[in-house]
Amino acid sequence: MLLAVLLPFIIAIFIPLLSKWKNEFHTGFVATAVPVVIFIYFVQFLGAGFEPVTQEYSWVPSLDMNLVFHLDGLSLLFVLLISGIGSLVAFYSIYYLHKSEQLGHFYVYFLLFMGSMLGVVLSDNVFVLYTFWEFTSLSSFLLIGFWNYREASRYGALKSMLITVFGGLSLLGGLVFLSVITNTTSIQEMLSQQELILNHEFFPLILGFILLGAFTKSAQFPFHIWLPDAMEAPTPVSAYLHSATMVKAGIFLVARFSPMLSSSEWFFIIVSTVGIATLCWGSYMAVRQTDLKAILAFSTISQLGMIMAMLGFGTEIAIFAAVFHILNHATFKGSLFMVAGIVDHETGTRDIRKLGGLMTFLPITATLAIFGTFSMAGVPLPFLNGFYSKEFFFDASLHLESATSGLAGVLQTLIPYLAVFGSIFTFVYSMYFFFGTFRGQADIKKLPKKPHEAPVGMLISPIVLVAGVIIIGLFPSLINKPFIEHAASAVGGTTITEDIYFWHGIIPPFIMSIAVLVFGTILYLTRTKWQAVYRAVPGKLSLNKFYDGLVDRTENYSVIVTNGYMNGSLGRYVRLILSAILIVTFSVMAFTGGFSMEFNNLSEVTIPESIIAALMIVAAVGASIANKRIAAILILGVVGYGLAMLFVLYRAPDLALTQFIIETVTVALFLLVFRHLPDLEVRKDSVLTNSLNLVLSIGFGLLLTMIAISAHSNKLFNSISSYFVDNSYKLGGGDNIVNVILVDFRGLDTLFEIAVLGIAAMAIYSLIRLGRKKEE
Amino acid sequence: MEQTLEVTRAFVNIAAVISIIGVSISVLLLLYRVLFGPSNPDRILAVDGLGVNVMGLAGILAILLVTNQLNDVILLIGILLFIGTIALAKFIEKGVIIDRDMD
Numbered sequence: 001m002l003l004a005v006l007l008p009f010i011i012a013i014f015i016p017l018l019s020k021w022k023n024e025f026h027t028g029f030v031a032t033a034v035p036v037v038i039f040i041y042f043v044q045f046l047g048a049g050f051e052p053v054t055q056e057y058s059w060v061p062s063l064d065m066n067l068v069f070h071l072d073g074l075s076l077l078f079v080l081l082i083s084g085i086g087s088l089v090a091f092y093s094i095y096y097l098h099k100s101e102q103l104g105h106f107y108v109y110f111l112l113f114m115g116s117m118l119g120v121v122l123s124d125n126v127f128v129l130y131t132f133w134e135f136t137s138l139s140s141f142l143l144i145g146f147w148n149y150r151e152a153s154r155y156g157a158l159k160s161m162l163i164t165v166f167g168g169l170s171l172l173g174g175l176v177f178l179s180v181i182t183n184t185t186s187i188q189e190m191l192s193q194q195e196l197i198l199n200h201e202f203f204p205l206i207l208g209f210i211l212l213g214a215f216t217k218s219a220q221f222p223f224h225i226w227l228p229d230a231m232e233a234p235t236p237v238s239a240y241l242h243s244a245t246m247v248k249a250g251i252f253l254v255a256r257f258s259p260m261l262s263s264s265e266w267f268f269i270i271v272s273t274v275g276i277a278t279l280c281w282g283s284y285m286a287v288r289q290t291d292l293k294a295i296l297a298f299s300t301i302s303q304l305g306m307i308m309a310m311l312g313f314g315t316e317i318a319i320f321a322a323v324f325h326i327l328n329h330a331t332f333k334g335s336l337f338m339v340a341g342i343v344d345h346e347t348g349t350r351d352i353r354k355l356g357g358l359m360t361f362l363p364i365t366a367t368l369a370i371f372g373t374f375s376m377a378g379v380p381l382p383f384l385n386g387f388y389s390k391e392f393f394f395d396a397s398l399h400l401e402s403a404t405s406g407l408a409g410v411l412q413t414l415i416p417y418l419a420v421f422g423s424i425f426t427f428v429y430s431m432y433f434f435f436g437t438f439r440g441q442a443d444i445k446k447l448p449k450k451p452h453e454a455p456v457g458m459l460i461s462p463i464v465l466v467a468g469v470i471i472i473g474l475f476p477s478l479i480n481k482p483f484i485e486h487a488a489s490a491v492g493g494t495t496i497t498e499d500i501y502f503w504h505g506i507i508p509p510f511i512m513s514i515a516v517l518v519f520g521t522i523l524y525l526t527r528t529k530w531q532a533v534y535r536a537v538p539g540k541l542s543l544n545k546f547y548d549g550l551v552d553r554t555e556n557y558s559v560i561v562t563n564g565y566m567n568g569s570l571g572r573y574v575r576l577i578l579s580a581i582l583i584v585t586f587s588v589m590a591f592t593g594g595f596s597m598e599f600n601n602l603s604e605v606t607i608p609e610s611i612i613a614a615l616m617i618v619a620a621v622g623a624s625i626a627n628k629r630i631a632a633i634l635i636l637g638v639v640g641y642g643l644a645m646l647f648v649l650y651r652a653p654d655l656a657l658t659q660f661i662i663e664t665v666t667v668a669l670f671l672l673v674f675r676h677l678p679d680l681e682v683r684k685d686s687v688l689t690n691s692l693n694l695v696l697s698i699g700f701g702l703l704l705t706m707i708a709i710s711a712h713s714n715k716l717f718n719s720i721s722s723y724f725v726d727n728s729y730k731l732g733g734g735d736n737i738v739n740v741i742l743v744d745f746r747g748l749d750t751l752f753e754i755a756v757l758g759i760a761a762m763a764i765y766s767l768i769r770l771g772r773k774k775e776e
Numbered sequence: 777m778e779q780t781l782e783v784t785r786a787f788v789n790i791a792a793v794i795s796i797i798g799v800s801i802s803v804l805l806l807l808y809r810v811l812f813g814p815s816n817p818d819r820i821l822a823v824d825g826l827g828v829n830v831m832g833l834a835g836i837l838a839i840l841l842v843t844n845q846l847n848d849v850i851l852l853i854g855i856l857l858f859i860g861t862i863a864l865a866k867f868i869e870k871g872v873i874i875d876r877d878m879d
Contacts, residue, residue: 611800622811634819635810641830648834653845657852664856671867
C-alpha cells in the first residue's frame with residue numbers, strides 16, 4: 001500500500017521531464033496511467049468477504065509517527081473513488097487542456113493532490129493524516145491558481161487556502177488533544193478508547209476542533225464560500241477536487257471519527273444542523289447562479305451538506321445512506337462538471353443566460369446531462385442512483401433515534417421539513433441546469449464559437465460516469481454487499497446491512513419524493529416570478545462580503561497597529577523597551593516579595609566617597625541638561641573620573657587605571673566625530689513625551705537601585721573570592737589577584753573580550769574604508 | 777618608639793583629611809567652572825584642573841590607605857591629562873585632532 005500512496009509522488013518527480021516532449025506526446029497519458037494502476041490494485045480488495053488490512057512502515061518511530069495504512073470499507077470506498085475518478089479526470093484533461101498550457105505544472109499538482117488524498121483516506125496515524133491533509137490544501141491551492149495570470153484565480157486560490165488551512169490547523173489541535181489523551185497516535189486505537197475521550201473534560205474542544213477542520217474542508221455553512229471561487233480552476237480540477245474527492249475529505253474525517261464522537265448529543269446537534277443548513281442554503285443559492293460551474297459548486301455544497309447531515313443523524317440507515325450518497329454524488333457530479341466543461345469548450349461560454357437549445361448541437365452531451373441532472377434531483381426513476389440515496393435520506397430524516405426533548409428534540413421535528421425544502425430547490429436547479437442549457441431557443445449568433453459535438457476522447461469519461469449512474473441505478477445490490485455495506489459498517493462501528501429497493505410502496509419517504517417533484521416543477525416553471533426573493537434574502541448580506549471585509553480589515557488594522565508603534569523613532573523604541581522592562585520586572589519583584597531591605601551588614605560611609613558621589617551626581621545632572629555637545633562630553637568626563645576615583649577609594653587600582661584610560665579615549669573619540677555631527681538641538685518634544693521620559697528614567701533608576709539593595713540584602717551564599725585570594729599565588733603564580741583571574745582562572749572571558757575589541761576595530765576600519773570608496 | 781609612631785600616624789591622618797577637604801573644595805569650584813564656564817576653553821582648563829586635583833586626591837588616598845599600589849594611577853592621570861588637554865586644545869583650535877596626511 002505504501003507504493004500505491006507514493007506512486008503519484010514518485011511519478012510527479014518525472015512529470016517535468018516528460019512535459020518537455022509534450023508536443024509529441026501529451027503528458028496526461030502518463031498521469032492517467034498512475035490512477036489506473038492504483039485503481040486496479042485496490043479493486044482487488046473488493047468483495048463480500050472483505051477484511052480490513054493494516055500495514056505499517058516506519059517513519060519517525062521515536063515520536064510514534066509511522067506510516068500506518070489502514071484499509072477498511074470506508075477507506076476502500078474513498079480510495080476507489082479517488083483512483084477511479086482520478087483516472088477519468090486525467091483522461092478527460094488530455095482533451096480538455098491544450099498542449100500550449102503548462103502541462104508539466106498541471107500534472108505535477110494533480111498527482112501531488114492524488115497522492116496526498118490517498119494518504120488522507122488510508123492513514124491510520126493522526127499526524128500522517130494531518131500531513132497529507134495539508135498537502136491536499138496546498139495542491140488544491142496550486143490547482144485553483146493554475147491560470148495564475150488571472151486575478152480571479154489568484155483570489156480564489158488564496159481564499160480556499162486561508163479557509164482550509166485555518167480548518168486544518170484547528171484539526172491539528174484536535175488531533176494533538178486526542179493523541180495526548182489516549183496516549184496513542186493510531187485512529188483505530190483511539191476509537192477503542194471511546195469512553196475515555198467522551199468523559200474527558202476536553203471533549204467539547206476535541207469535538208469543536210475536529211468538526212471545524214471537517215466543515216472548512218467540506219465547504220459547510222458558513223465556510224462554503226471558498227468553493228464557488230475555486231471554480232476558477234480548470235474544469236477537470238473542479239470535477240475532481242471540488243466535487244468528488246477533496247471536499248469529501250471533511251466528510252471522510254467525520255465518518256472516520258463518528259464511531260467515537262457520535263455518542264455525544266452535541267455531535268448530533270452540530271453536525272445535523274450544519275449539514276441541513278448547508279443543504280438548504282446551498283440549494284437555495286444554486287438557483288440564483290448564472291454560471292454553469294457556479295450552479296454545480298453550490299450544488300456540491302448542498303449535497304455535501306446532505307451527506308454531513310446524514311452522518312450527524314448517526315442512525316444505521318442514515319450512515320448507510322450517507323456512504324451510498326458519497327458514491328452516487330461522485331458519479332453524477334463528476335459527469336456534470338465534465339459536461340459543463342464540454343459546453344464551455346464547445347461554445348466558449350458558461351453563462352447559462354447565453355446558452356440554450358444546445359440539444360441538437362451536442363446530442364451526446366445532452367444525453368449525459370439528462371442522466372446526471374435527473375439523478376442529482378432525485379427523480380424517481382429506477383435507473384438513477386440519486387433517487388435511492390435521496391429516498392434513504394428522507395427515510396433517515398424521519399427515523400431519528402435521539403432524544404425527544406431540548407434542542408435535539410426541536411431539531412428532530414424540523415429536519416424532515418428542511419430536508420424536503422432543500423430537495424425542492426435541488427430539483428429546481430437541476431432542471432434549470434439541464435433545460436437552461438440544452439432546451440429552449442437556440443441563439444447561436446450570441447455564442448463566441450459555433451457549437452458542435454465534443455471529441456470522442458472528451459466524452460469517454462462522462463460516459464463512463466453516467467454508465468456508473470445507470471448501473472448503480474439498475475442493479476443497486478451489485479455494489480451493495482461487496483462495497484457499500486463494508487463502508488457503512490466501518491463508519492457505524494457495527495455491521496450495517498440495508499437492502500436497496502426501488503419500490504417500497506406508498507410510504508412517507510416516497511410521498512416526500514413526490515412532493516419534491518410536484519413543488520419543484522411548480523417552482524421551476526414559475527422561476528422568473530419569484531426570482532425577486534433573492535433580493536430580499538440574502539439581499540446585501542453576503543458571507544463573501546464578510547470574508548472580504550475581514551481580510552481587508554485585518555490588513556488595514558495590522559497596518560495601523562504596526563504603524564502605531566513602529567514609527568522609526570528610536571526614542572519611542574527605547575521608551576517601549578524600558579517600560580516593558582520596568583513593568584515586568586517591577587511586577588515580578590513586587591508580587592514575589594523580591595524587594596527586601598536590610599541594613600545590618602553595611603559598611604561605614606566616609607567623607608571622601610560622599611564628596612565624590614556628590615560630585616558625580618552634580619556632573620550627571622549637569623550632563624543631562626547641558627545644551628552643547630562639547631560641554632556635555634566634558635561634564636560626562638567628570639563623571640568618568642569620579643568613577644575612577646571611586647575605584648581608587650575601593651582599592652581597585654587596575655580598574656581605576658583602565659577607567660582613566662578609557663574615559664580619556666572616549667572623550668578623544670567623541671572629539672573625533674564631533675566635526676561630523678550637527679549641533680545639539682533643543683528637542684521640541686511634547687510635554688507628554690518629556691514627562692514620560694522623566695518618569696521612565698526616574699522609574700528605571702529607582703528600579704535598579706531597589707534591585708541592587710535587594711540583591712545586597714539577600715545574600716544566600718558566601719562569596720567564592722576567598723578561593724582566589726588563597727590560590728592566586730599558589731596556583732596562578734601571581735600576586736595581582738585581578739590579573740591572575742583575568743588571564744588564568746577565567747582566561748576564556750578575556751580571550752573573547754579581546755575578540756570583541758578586534759571585531760570592533762575591524763568594523764570601524766571597514767566602515768571608514770567602505771564609506772570612502774562609496775564617495776569616490 | 778611605638779608611641780611616636782602612633783602619634784605620627786594620627787598626625788598624618790588628620791593632615792590627610794584636611795587636605796582632602798581642601799582638595800574637595802577646589803574640586804567643587806572647578807566643577808562649577810565645568811558646568812557653567814561661559815566658554816569651552818574655560819571648561820577644558822577646569823577639567824585639566826580637576827585632573828590635577830584628582831591626582832592629588834589619589835596621592836592623599838594612598839597615604840590614608842597606606843598603599844603604594846596607586847602610584848601607577850597617579851602617573852597615568854598625569855600622562856592622560858596632558859594628552860587629553862592637548863587633544864581638546866587642538867580640537868578647539870583646528871577642529872580636528874589628527875591631521876590627515878598632506879598628499
